[in-house]
Amino acid sequence: MADAPLPSRAGHVAIVGRPNVGKSTLLNHLVGQKVSITSKKAQTTRHRVTGILTTAVAQFVFVDTPGFQTQHRSRLNERMNRAVTQSLADVDAVVLVVEAGRTVAADHTVIRLLPAGASVVVALNKVDQLKDKDALLPQMAELSALYPFKAIVPVSAEKEQALDRLLAEMATLLPEAAPIYGADEITDRDERFLAAEFIREKIFRLLGEEVPYAATVGIDRFVEDGGVRHIYATVYVDRDNQKAILVGAGGVQMKEIASKARADMERTFGGPVFLEVWVRVKRGWAQDDATLRRLGY
Ligand code: GDP
Numbered sequence: 001m002a003d004a005p006l007p008s009r010a011g012h013v014a015i016v017g018r019p020n021v022g023k024s025t026l027l028n029h030l031v032g033q034k035v036s037i038t039s040k041k042a043q044t045t046r047h048r049v050t051g052i053l054t055t056a057v058a059q060f061v062f063v064d065t066p067g068f069q070t071q072h073r074s075r076l077n078e079r080m081n082r083a084v085t086q087s088l089a090d091v092d093a094v095v096l097v098v099e100a101g102r103t104v105a106a107d108h109t110v111i112r113l114l115p116a117g118a119s120v121v122v123a124l125n126k127v128d129q130l131k132d133k134d135a136l137l138p139q140m141a142e143l144s145a146l147y148p149f150k151a152i153v154p155v156s157a158e159k160e161q162a163l164d165r166l167l168a169e170m171a172t173l174l175p176e177a178a179p180i181y182g183a184d185e186i187t188d189r190d191e192r193f194l195a196a197e198f199i200r201e202k203i204f205r206l207l208g209e210e211v212p213y214a215a216t217v218g219i220d221r222f223v224e225d226g227g228v229r230h231i232y233a234t235v236y237v238d239r240d241n242q243k244a245i246l247v248g249a250g251g252v253q254m255k256e257i258a259s260k261a262r263a264d265m266e267r268t269f270g271g272p273v274f275l276e277v278w279v280r281v282k283r284g285w286a287q288d289d290a291t292l293r294r295l296g297y
Helices: 023-031 075-089 105-112 133-144 163-171 191-207 240-247 249-269 289-294
Strands: 009-016 049-054 058-063 093-099 120-125 151-154 216-225 228-237 273-281
Touching: 009 023, 009 075, 023 049, 023 058, 023 093, 023 120, 023 163, 058 163, 093 105, 093 163, 120 133, 120 163, 133 151, 151 163, 191 216, 191 228, 191 240, 191 249, 228 240, 228 249, 240 249, 240 273, 249 273
Parallel strands: 009 058, 009 093, 093 120, 120 151, 228 273
Antiparallel strands: 049 058, 216 228
């Protein structure tokens, strides 16, 4: 089979918006499964790559930005928001998600924080649940008055409506460039690595910043047997008190981490997963060569 021609545009894209507008749903429906990168290049961008979509015209590299704080006005929130604004200035295109038919104060806050001169497309999401489609035009006019958006596209992330139009608008905003990641660098096939990533991500999400930086995850065994993946993992922490936090009273915390990670694995791998996670205290694991080798560093 002849190789498909390479897309002629490539760049980094951030998806922003107030909570609950459908940002994760949009990312999932644009990109499909979770994707991880083997390349060291991933660490050279200042953002974490959350997904990659390579079409015939462009490679979209979606990146995480810290979430905007839209609730309270405080010094801390202002500082955090400045950090988001700065991180948005680094990407090639921004997708602002707003709920169709419903622009609220928190949307205005996010729009105020968009960096001047950014290339921003609005995805007016959830059109499928909008009864009065006539409400779209005034909303689009209202939004246009707030920021020089490159385009406003009504979509439904969940029902996958008009996502191709959204992508076409986004593609025009990306620079002409060769793909940033080659097909062989995008390891949606490296399930072992992804399994560790899923566990790490849940630890991070559920425990905030208390433990995650001191914790790392190793996959001890990964075997497929009769369509069931059996995955045995160990979380290494530095100190006893970190282990106590991670395991939680009666093991509830770890159970939740494991069960959420398992759900991600089953969705991504497309089959049942048996997951066992142990927590071990290994002082100075980050200094220990043998441990680091085992963990694949
Ligand atoms: P996020 O907080 O912005 O990441 O929002 P989520 O992606 O978690 O979505 C918030 C809620 O909106 C979820 O219950 C989604 O199922 C729902 N949702 C997202 N996209 C759509 C859509 O296109 N149509 C409808 N009807 N619901 C959607």
